[in-house]
Amino acid sequence: EAGVAQSPRYKIIEKRQSVAFWCNPISGHATLYWYQQILGQGPKLLIQFQNNGVVDDSQLPKDRFSAERLKGVDSTLKIQPAKLEDSAVYLCASSPGTGAPETQYFGPGTRLLVL
Amino acid sequence: KQEVTQIPAALSVPEGENLVLNCSFTDSAIYNLQWFRQDPGKGLTSLLLIQSSQREQTSGRLNASLDKSSGRSTLYIAASQPGDSATYLCAVFQEKLTFGTGTRLTIIP
Numbered sequence: 001e002a003g004v005a006q007s008p009r010y011k012i013i014e015k016r017q018s019v020a021f022w023c024n025p026i027s028g029h030a031t032l033y034w035y036q037q038i039l040g041q042g043p044k045l046l047i048q049f050q051n052n053g054v055v056d057d058s059q060l061p062k063d064r065f066s067a068e069r070l071k072g073v074d075s076t077l078k079i080q081p082a083k084l085e086d087s088a089v090y091l092c093a094s095s096p097g098t099g100a101p102e103t104q105y106f107g108p109g110t111r112l113l114v115l
Numbered sequence: 116k117q118e119v120t121q122i123p124a125a126l127s128v129p130e131g132e133n134l135v136l137n138c139s140f141t142d143s144a145i146y147n148l149q150w151f152r153q154d155p156g157k158g159l160t161s162l163l164l165i166q167s168s169q170r171e172q173t174s175g176r177l178n179a180s181l182d183k184s185s186g187r188s189t190l191y192i193a194a195s196q197p198g199d200s201a202t203y204l205c206a207v208f209q210e211k212l213t214f215g216t217g218t219r220l221t222i223i224p
Binding site: 045048056 | 119146147156157159160161164166204206210211212213214215216
């Protein structure tokens with residue numbers, strides 16, 4: 001079974017530029033998550049989708065971050081404009097059910113450096 | 116607001132030793148607690164999941180315990196190997212997963 005795929009793996013941009021990340025979850029998984037992991041910290045949930053609807057985006061900085069999950073499958077996370085403090089690893093995860101207490105499967109992440 | 120703390124932040128032990136990693140959380144109303152492993156440049160791999168009604172879970176050389184009333188969990192690794200070197204994260208699930216900051220473990224050959 002293929003795991004969660006993410007691209008690109010690395011991205012370097014200058015502040016005020018825009019960037020987009022892509023995630024393809026495990027086939028058939030209904031719930032998709034985006035996490036931000038700043039160096040030295042644990043991952044923090046940015047947004048959770050169930051199918052193509054948003055369940056939780058309370059910690060998403062909506063003035064600059066946006067995310068979508070068209071057709072309930074893959075997802076994109078966008079930052080526009082980027083700030084220095086957005087430098088982090090962006091992790092995508094998926095789970096088979098409705099996001100209730102169940103194991104989440106994580107992708108390798110996209111490492112973003114904002115200069 | 117749930118807060119998850121892991122101590123120590125880093126740990127180095129000689130190969131073959133047994134070791135314990137600690138995790139504490141402030142709100143005991145959790146559904147479950149998970150221990151994850153994170154290797155450099157890679158995502159997270161779930162090691163053990165303990166439901167709130169359980170006291171421990173075991174997988175191979177790993178044993179995780181949960182004392183929900185005191186807000187503590189431990190991950191015990193027996194007979195450590197160099198391949199165990201990684202960052203270990205604990206996370207508790209209420210409405211969402213809340214992670215600790217991790218313990219970076221180095222096993223010295």
